[in-house]
Amino acid sequence: MNSVRAVEGDRWVVVGLDNGGNANNATVLDSAGDFLVDGLLESPSRVKEGPVVAVQALAEAFDNVLDQTGVPRAAVRSVGLDTPGPASATGVISAKGSTNFVDPAWRGFDVRGALEERLGLPVVYNNDGNAAALYAHHVHFGLAGNSRSSVSAIVGTGLGGGVIEAGRIVSGAAGMAGELGHVHIPMQGLLGDGQALPSCNCGFEGDAESVASLTGIERNLLPYWLARHPEHPLAAEPSLATAAKLVRGLGEAGDPLARTIFEQQATAIGRLFTIAANFTDPDAYFVGGGVVQAGAEFGQWFLDQVVRHTSLRDEQRQVATFALVPDLDMAGARGAALAARQSVPRGTT
Template sequence: MKPAQTRLRTGVLDLLATGGPHSRAELARKLGVSRSTMSLAIATLMADNVIKETDGNNDGSKSAGRPGTRLALCEPKGYYVGIDFGRIFIKAAISDANYRVLEQTEGDFDIDMPAEAALDLATVKVEQIIAAAGVDRSQIRAVGIGVPGPVDAASGELHAGSILAGWVGTDVTGGLSRRLGLPVYMDNDANLGMLAESVFGAARQANVALYVLLSVGVGLGIAINGKVFRGATGIAGELGHVVIDEHGDVCRCGSRGCLEAKISVNALSRALSISHGNISSNEMLRLAVKGDVGANRIVADAGALVGRSVGALCSYFNPEVVIVGGDLMRAGDSLLNPLKDAMRRFSIARATENVRVIPAGLGEQAELMGTLLFAGERARTAATASEIFGTSPQ
């Protein structure tokens, strides 16, 4: 099978797995191919008993050639595991093949934790949820990991300059795969949040969407026509390392005056400590929600700085929706209103006049759901490669 046919096959399976039944015309349109090309791919997948026709729905939609029928996966089976190495926590979940979460757990996580210790912790969490769910381990198809840092598109490992500086050079996916005896895949957490919002959340109907993740770090996910855009090497979306003050504090990435160094929740809590004494990021956010003047001021200033950069992005990408997620979003309108105002001041008027700026539809579950969806995507890609080339997944 040619590479283009492989990509088309995988694309069809991804759409049906995450979006449910589709007509032939819908699949052709979303994947950008002719109906005749799609018909050939569908015929092959049906012959392989991978997909099937289902009864039409009642919304009046029609599919080309066969009115009243749609295409769906043949009884999806198996399970996926997801691990979100959040910026202040770790979450793990196991889902069925339709991404219904069966079990979930979480705990504290320090981004300065050594990689090997973090992988040991993740292994314990995963073993707990597998046991609690009572699933057959042999039916787990893949594990997805989300990390707060850029992931190399070719190697699947962390780029230098990551907030997880001590992890760079560590075989994260291989190390966890050996511990669990399962295939493991990794991506940036903001990309995964964007993936989940595109499938299940606030970006389901958007052609172009931005997902801004504000926490201990600052991340950005970009989706175009429902697909996450990662750039040539996986660096796309490093909003946190846009320089906003060349004389500012040194950032973890080694540069000076990065947005992340200025408005991370830890940086904001340090700024508030001048008037409030030693204070945690959680307490800082709680005070902002209660209307504390100092807390609201630093959150509003952070929103304005983010809005300035996002406004520029709107001029570049012309999105329909900007979704804001992460811990800082707990501050609500104290953050969003200044962000919206700054967006409009620092962009072409037409680029932002119709843009919706909204909280993440999945809330603080977005990144975790994204790890499960990513595991499913990579498992299907690996299975297709195995069928074609006789290779085994990871």
């Protein structure tokens, strides 16, 4: 059950807003580094109604979290916002649109700037994968986070992620850094006999998201495996979309076909991390998303498969760690708040 704590004394705060396809989640982080909301504090995001309505919904989520925590508006120094990507480093949604944002008015919309104007406060923008990656990094490393690096892969409808260096998000010149799902990975040995090169919604073939995502299961993996095993119960489902959503539960239960699908996904992430090892050589690799929010045994099994398929040099394996993203439902809002806190000048009162 969600609980909140009031800000103590005259501490300043930042607010984190995680904007999703169905809900906004909000949190408050005070100047001492304490989160004042222990769980989800959600409200409808209304993104399908277009940006004007959605920005108003974000403003309402902001007001609500201040009411719930008893924080005066004057104590807020900055607001962190995350949304699904792709978007620019300054929070302008891609001209081709963005995940969950189906209204054409979202294309090229400056969501960060619109919220900043609506609230009258500085707004720091990141995509949702980057925000979750930042939270995972700081939970794992604590006070040492500012001297460590990490790479995160977040498996959902697509494959998000983030690269953290010296405790800060690497966003890139155009804001597109950390789009790990669209990195091409080797497919030899990953695909089954006669399995077609998987395609991604972005137009690429053979990228990590084409395998390691719910979309990848529906579009590429499940059709192949059901064609080889037409007697499987999933073959009787009315649509591939319905069947794909059932794969995780079957994987938890140990179903061989489902486990084969998830091993392909884990292999894809392992190969992605192998590329990261030779590119950034991070201190830690994090895996998050619905696939690891399942039962503890299945989440650990999946992480073990990722580790097994990540090729590190002996020197790297001695110092690198692998872990699951914690508190994933809250990771976006909390990561957004951490990014906002980093933007507040030292010595602020």
